[in-house]
Amino acid sequence: MSWNDERVELLKKMWGEGQSASQIAKELGGVTRNAVIGKVHRLGLSNRNGSGGSSDSAAKAKPKAAAKPKAAPKAAPEPKPEIKTQPARDTTAAPISRAKQIIPAGQPLPPQPSANEIDPAALAKVNEIEKKAKKLSLMELTERTCKWPVGDPATPDFWFCGLPVQSGKPYCEAHVGVAFQPMSSRRDRKR
């Protein structure tokens, strides 16, 4: 795969949108995230520099070989004031058509998101990712697999999400989103 105009343009677009290199690489296909990053650098749009206020950002000294005197401070290309219409994020899954209420309540693991008012976007996200869930059994769970249970434990349809967790959290990103909702709906408590 080579860098066509289209591919480069898509790269620029996605990078400008703040997409990660790996995601861009995945979207492009045939390239790794390293390739994307390398290309980004070659194109000179690695970071949004150009701001006079910013101090030095090139203070990273490589222990391996950092004796290269960079005599060419490349001028950052001016960002075009192009106006993006909208990010076009999905707003599709607003109506919760089929309530998945089969999540048990006897387990100590997840706080029940059920009746609580959770961000519809987060719920939609969960529904999305549950399709991709690895459906791990209890014994297959590790420290870094999402421990979000799906289904009824008394049913063969019961499994854990199993997707990679975000950080030290017990759930994947999507499930973290619904699990750790800051209490916002019912915050008024008469005291």
Next chain:
DNA sequence: CCCTGATTCGC
């Protein structure tokens, strides 16, 4: 461990 971008250097 997963992820992120940054840099180098052989190709």
Next chain:
DNA sequence: GCGAATCAGG
């Protein structure tokens, strides 16, 4: 120019 390997963080 390209990108894998590596580095450096989160």
